[in-house]
Amino acid sequence: MSPSASSFAIAQAVGLTGAAWLSGNIFSLSLMGMPPLIETHHTENIPLSSVVKQWRTIYTYGAQRAPSIGLCTAATFFYLAWSVRESTPLSLITARNSSQVYCLAGALTLGIVPFTIVFMKKTNDRLTQWAQHRAEEAWTAEADAEVEGLLWKWTWLNAVRSVFPLLGGLVGLGVFA
Template identity: 35%
Template sequence: MDTTLLAQAVSISTAFIMSGYMLSASQVTLPLLYPLPAQTTTPLFAGVYHRGASLVIPGTIISTAASAYLAYTATSSQECIVYAAAGAVTTGILPLTAVAMMPGIHRLLALAKSDSAVQVKAQESGEVTGLLKAWTRQNYVRVVMCAVGGGLGLYAAVRREC
């Protein structure tokens, strides 16, 4: 198999798969947790977060590496720029997560390990629902970033064939 074709398939499909995976968390999973008690929502969020990280982190690395290879082997400067942009946008979800999302994630994970009284207080104050909704909004940004990364890669691949 041609290495360029393989790298295109890996880069593009991985970015779109991650986008869809993260979309399901924001669109389907997290909203179902909002009305539930903190004793239920925070451990469930911890599971969603840890399972997601086990897919998203390696997926980001794989997609970005394939995009970097495509940028390096590009046949034109414009193609190089588009593949580099695809990789950069996809990789951008990692610093976004670290800087913008981790404070809320850490708080939710801490609440998941807290005793019932702390969880009830956080639920009654609206903190848990607020943190879950903030995570959902921030995750939508990551969804768009991965979709844009996949779209840029697809654009470059199709343009190359024309």
Template identity: 40%
Template sequence: MAEQLSTPIRVAQVVGLTCSAALAGYIGGFSIGTVPSLKFAPAHAIAKQWQTAYEIGKSTAPFVALTAGLTWSYLATQGSMSTASKQPLLFNSNAFALYSASAVLVTAIVPFTLIVMKPTNDKLHAKADASEESKAETDETVDELMNKWYWLNVVRASLPGVGAVVGAMAVVGL
């Protein structure tokens, strides 16, 4: 009969899975819920409200990603230690690779935001900060930027989502 995993390992697995899946839903919620609801407002208001939502996400999501990333990294090191010490700590030999991949995927939201999404984010911030006189000429551009941001954010939400699935594969021993 296989030995049971230690409580710290089980807690880390739950934290990694929960943070990763919750982060995917949280980020995805901005595309699924926030962006469509903003379409009913004037362009300048859309940009302002997007900016508020962006600041909320910016103040929370990276910390959840860091928590999940550190948790998956901890599990990866425990998996590699268990192989070296022949302890039945984790279920399979793929655990190190799967936990490591989860750590990279979940924390990838930060460089993805700073590198891939930054040009669109900067343009939306500029629209939000624009003066009242420029409101009339920004309607079409704001709509185009919001559509682009929507899809970029869907991709960003998929990173921790895939990280959660890969982490779950490690947890169940696939």
């Protein structure tokens, strides 16, 4: 039994908005989350030992939520690909390569996972180590420099990571063209 046109349209809306929302959510940390946190170190004399603990809290929230949202969004794109595969009723009213395009959209959305593992893991692990230091432990100027550098590196890597679901959404949107 093939999916109905209305469930297909709902899935399109969920996939496209899910990808856009996930991308914006990830990017907002790099645009409006981390820079003000880092700035408080300079303007309000907040120690980087406190700032890195705040980063860890933000990171933990994201690590608990983003993967499931990304997985649901990608699963929606894969459902769409399955729905328009060759010989289905919906394949007759969609572009010929729609199934492959939806598969690509799903894969791009899931791209946040390998990118995080390959490019961000070392930075995440090192920042987590710094966040575990007790506040009373002496922080040197070299420690401050390393932590601030790592926080900025994470900010830029996270911004790049946000592009994957955005591209997934744009590719999924390309089916309409």
